[in-house]
Amino acid sequence: MHDKLIIFDTTLRDGEQSPGASMTRDEKVRIARALERLKVDVIEAGFPAASPGDFEAVQAVARTIKDSRVCGLARALDRDIDRAGEALKDAQRARIHTFIATSPIHMRHKLQMSPDQVVEYAVKAVKRARQYTDDVEFSPEDAGRSEEDFLCRILEAVIDAGATTLNIPDTVGYAFPEQFGRMIGRLIERIPNADKAVFSVHCHNDLGLAVANSLAAVLHGARQVECTINGLGERAGNAALEEIVMAVRTRKDIFPCHSDIDTREIVACSKLVSSITGFPIQPNKAIVGANAFAHESGIHQDGVLKSRETYEIMSAEDVGWSANRMVLGKHSGRNAFRTRMQELGIEFASEEELNSVFQRFKVLADKKHEIFDEDLQALITEAGAEA
Ligand code: KIV
Numbered sequence: 269m270h271d272k273l274i275i276f277d278t279t280l281r282d283g284e285q286s287p288g289a290s291m292t293r294d295e296k297v298r299i300a301r302a303l304e305r306l307k308v309d310v311i312e313a314g315f316p317a318a319s320p321g322d323f324e325a326v327q328a329v330a331r332t333i334k335d336s337r338v339c340g341l342a343r344a345l346d347r348d349i350d351r352a353g354e355a356l357k358d359a360q361r362a363r364i365h366t367f368i369a370t371s372p373i374h375m376r377h378k379l380q381m382s383p384d385q386v387v388e389y390a391v392k393a394v395k396r397a398r399q400y401t402d403d404v405e406f407s408p409e410d411a412g413r414s415e416e417d418f419l420c421r422i423l424e425a426v427i428d429a430g431a432t433t434l435n436i437p438d439t440v441g442y443a444f445p446e447q448f449g450r451m452i453g454r455l456i457e458r459i460p461n462a463d464k465a466v467f468s469v470h471c472h473n474d475l476g477l478a479v480a481n482s483l484a485a486v487l488h489g490a491r492q493v494e495c496t497i498n499g500l501g502e503r504a505g506n507a508a509l510e511e512i513v514m515a516v517r518t519r520k521d522i523f524p525c526h527s528d529i530d531t532r533e534i535v536a537c538s539k540l541v542s543s544i545t546g547f548p549i550q551p552n553k554a555i556v557g558a559n560a561f562a563h564e565s566g567i568h569q570d571g572v573l574k575s576r577e578t579y580e581i582m583s584a585e586d587v588g589w590s591a592n593r594m595v596l597g598k599h600s601g602r603n604a605f606r607t608r609m610q611e612l613g614i615e616f617a618s619e620e621e622l623n624s625v626f627q628r629f630k631v632l633a634d635k636k637h638e639i640f641d642e643d644l645q646a647l648i649t650e651a652g653a654e655a
């Protein structure tokens with residue numbers, strides 16, 4: 269069985285909750301369009317009750333986007349759900365995502381509610397959301413630290429109330445892959461009406477495990493993953509969309525599911541989010557970092573020039589880079605050097621000539637981190653002048 273993995277992007281909601289990453293309505297619409305080109309299944313556009321600006325942004329996204337489903341977040345409160353319903357009114361396909369915390373810590377200190385009250389609020393919220401759309405998602409916030417028996421109870425109740433997606437958030441990034449994956453598997457097994465809903469996960473990256481936890485959950489039956497472009501999000505961020513999608517695609521031998529994402533749009537979308545939020549992408553970031561497909565060491569460059577599979581598990585073009593990048597530096601070898609020179613239209617009359625310019629290149633590379641095309645041109649001019 270090869271199921272579809274639903275990709276739910278929350279860059280415009282949880283991503284925006286990253287300190288300093290707030291976006292205007294028009295910026296959100298531009299990113300939403302890029303997410304639609306990427307063929308994201310669900311775009312969580314914001315939290316309409318949070319502010320008039322966010323209401324307008326969700327409304328604008330809902331009116332613009334045609335191919336992806338547009339979702340708005342709401343606490344399990346009538347006024348939040350009504351605001352979300354109103355903001356999503358013009359969407360081609362709308363989803364309301366409602367949540368309430370279920371961990372003992374949150375119920376006692378934040379909500380000051382008993383577990384019975386929490387179940388009551390959750391059921392009421394889902395029923396109210398169903399008055400606006402038949403696509404309702406429910407999240408037991410801080411599920412990663414909630415008691416499993418209580419999760420089973422509340423999830424069974426919200427499915428009966430009409431929830432169609434059950435999202436299990438690891439709100440504080442506390443989970444570990446094997447433990448989290450198994451918990452998802454057990455919830456699916458134990459909840460009697462589990463087959464009436466899609467199980468989803470939403471992992472935060474406080475211990476750097478958001479992607480690993482999400483993928484473990486997929487292996488145990490989750491069929492929706494919530495993620496953000498570049499892993500943007502609260503504190504240390506959310507699971508990175510590009511990493512989840514490329515892991516599932518690259519390791520088809522492991523994952524019994526596939527996504528519909530157009531991976532060639534990944535880099536463009538990543539750059540857009542980075543330029544709008546002002547959050548730079550670290551060079552060694554998987555998939556979208558400038559060095560993700562760059563090879564500097566001579567041994568690697570030589571291998572890749574002979575056959576890309578020697579040191580590449582994906583191709584740069586598949587995620588939207590124009591090509592893999594050979595970075596010329598002090599570790600680079602003769603083969604990469606000769607290839608780049610040929611690309612620049614420079615041919616050597618003899619091996620001696622090549623060797624002599626290659627020696628000059630090595631001396632320069634000891635002084636400079638990266639050698640650019642202009643440096644190579646200058647080396648040739650210099651060698652010609654001295655000859
Ligand atoms: O991290 C979290 O628990 C959330 C919920 C609102 C799903 O973002």
Ligand code: ZN
Pocket residue numbers: 282437439470472502
């Ligand atoms: Zn979150």
